[in-house]
Amino acid sequence: xxxxxxxxxxxxxxxxxxxxxxxxxxxxxxxxxxxxxxxxxxxxxxxxxxxxxxxxxxxxxxxxxxxxxxxxxxxxxxxxxxxxxxxxxxxxxxxxxxxxxxxxxxxxxxxxxxxxxxxxxxxxxxxxxxxxxxxxxxxxxxxxxxxxxxxxxxxxxxxxxxxxxxxxxxxxxxxxxxxxxxxxxxxxxxxxxxxxxxxxxxxxxxxxxxxxxxxxxxxx
Amino acid sequence: xxxxxxxxxxxxxxxxxxxxxxxxxxxxxxxxxxxxxxxxxxxxxxxxxxxxxxxxxxxxxxxxxxxxxxxxxxxxxxxxxxxxxxxxxxxxxxxxxxxxxxxxxxxxxxxxxxxxxxxxxxxxxxxxxxxxxxxxxxxxxxxxxxxxxxxxxxxxxxxxxxxxxxxxxxxxxxxxxxxxxxxxxxxxxxxxxxx
Numbered sequence: 001x002x003x004x005x006x007x008x009x010x011x012x013x014x015x016x017x018x019x020x021x022x023x024x025x026x027x028x029x030x031x032x033x034x035x036x037x038x039x040x041x042x043x044x045x046x047x048x049x050x051x052x053x054x055x056x057x058x059x060x061x062x063x064x065x066x067x068x069x070x071x072x073x074x075x076x077x078x079x080x081x082x083x084x085x086x087x088x089x090x091x092x093x094x095x096x097x098x099x100x101x102x103x104x105x106x107x108x109x110x111x112x113x114x115x116x117x118x119x120x121x122x123x124x125x126x127x128x129x130x131x132x133x134x135x136x137x138x139x140x141x142x143x144x145x146x147x148x149x150x151x152x153x154x155x156x157x158x159x160x161x162x163x164x165x166x167x168x169x170x171x172x173x174x175x176x177x178x179x180x181x182x183x184x185x186x187x188x189x190x191x192x193x194x195x196x197x198x199x200x201x202x203x204x205x206x207x208x209x210x211x212x213x214x215x216x217x218x219x220x
Numbered sequence: 221x222x223x224x225x226x227x228x229x230x231x232x233x234x235x236x237x238x239x240x241x242x243x244x245x246x247x248x249x250x251x252x253x254x255x256x257x258x259x260x261x262x263x264x265x266x267x268x269x270x271x272x273x274x275x276x277x278x279x280x281x282x283x284x285x286x287x288x289x290x291x292x293x294x295x296x297x298x299x300x301x302x303x304x305x306x307x308x309x310x311x312x313x314x315x316x317x318x319x320x321x322x323x324x325x326x327x328x329x330x331x332x333x334x335x336x337x338x339x340x341x342x343x344x345x346x347x348x349x350x351x352x353x354x355x356x357x358x359x360x361x362x363x364x365x366x367x368x369x370x371x372x373x374x375x376x377x378x379x380x381x382x383x384x385x386x387x388x389x390x391x392x393x394x395x396x397x398x399x400x401x402x403x404x405x406x407x408x409x410x411x412x413x414x415x
Contacts, residue, residue, distance in 0.1 A: 045224075045226055047226060047227065047229075050229050056406035056408060056409060057406070057409060059405050059406055060404060060405060060406040060409055063402070063404070063405055064401075064402075067397070067398060067402050070374060070375070070376070070397060071345075071348070071399060073375040073377075074345070074372050074373060074374045074375045075347075075348070075351070075372065076375075077373070077375050078372055078373065
């Protein structure tokens with residue numbers, strides 16, 4: 001902002017006929033093109049001249065840089081050697097081994113403790129699981145036995161029924177009597193219906209008088 | 221219309237090695253070739269071609285991919301002959317080689333030309349002030365007696381062309397390596413500055 005004001009001031013100083021009239025206002029460009037703009041067409045093939053130092057300066061610069069590189073290289077090597085040697089001295093192999101062993105023993109103790117705890121919990125868990133599985137097996141056995149018993153019961157019931165029914169079976173001994181009975185008691189399934197829907201049984205044989213006349217009603 | 225080159229300027233002057241060697245009888249064996257960038261030294265630097273092995277032309281020849289060639293040379297760098305033959309292959313594409321005409325060879329490869337002198341460099345230098353103070357204090361703290369100033373071992377980089385060595389026992393160095401700012405070669409740059 002200050003810069004802009006300053007520029008404004010400069011303008012007013014240089015242009016004597018400066019008036020605040022916006023009609024005569026001219027924008028002034030300061031500085032260069034924005035960085036993101038490409039190289040101007042007119043500058044595209046311009047190659048700026050190579051920079052050449054005066055001979056004296058070139059020689060002096062080369063001398064200073066050569067000297068600097070040598071010194072830095074030497075100091076670097078000195079420090080590397082010094083600290084690598086110091087590190088080697090500080091490293092005691094026996095002590096290091098001892099430390100490793102002590103550390104191992106400590107770790108081993110902790111590990112054993114953990115193993116003990118885990119063993120305890122594992123045994124408890126296994127015991128519990130075993131009991132549960134035994135109980136489950138018992139339960140399943142009982143269920144299975146019950147099913148078997150039921151099956152036997154139904155089978156026996158069926159056998160009993162068949163046995164009962166077998167009393168009426170026609171055996172060779174009873175065959176003649178059965179034939180005799182069948183001849184003496186013919187069964188006539190024929191029947192007739194009258195207009196009232198009464199069922200009149202028998203066509204060639206007389207129906208037994210016991211039988212009540214049935215009535216058939218027409219279904220709606 | 222004059223050609224205007226766009227882009228990086230190079231310090232190279234001359235042709236690629238294949239451009240020279242490929243146009244010579246027997247691939248220029250026995251001729252003298254010079255790298256222009258080595259001509260900046262006061263001592264002569266040149267190469268005598270001993271053996272040439274050709275390499276295939278690149279499939280698409282562009283300025284960025286020019287033909288290379290494998291050349292074995294006797295290399296004289298700054299007046300000092302390299303003990304073994306030097307193979308030039310990876311740098312053969314550089315357009316920096318120059319052929320010495322036969323009548324100029326004798327003049328160019330004078331045997332009495334000045335040669336690079338072996339530099340004998342110091343083994344140690346003083347530490348930077350703060351580090352030096354630290355080291356002295358450490359020494360005192362650990363119970364050591366500080367009789368003389370601690371010295372920093374200098375690390376030198378050795379390359380194929382480097383021609384210097386560290387002093388041996390009882391030898392005095394003929395070149396100096398300074399710790400810190402050192403001694404300037406261009407005092408005019410520091411005319412009004414108190415160093």
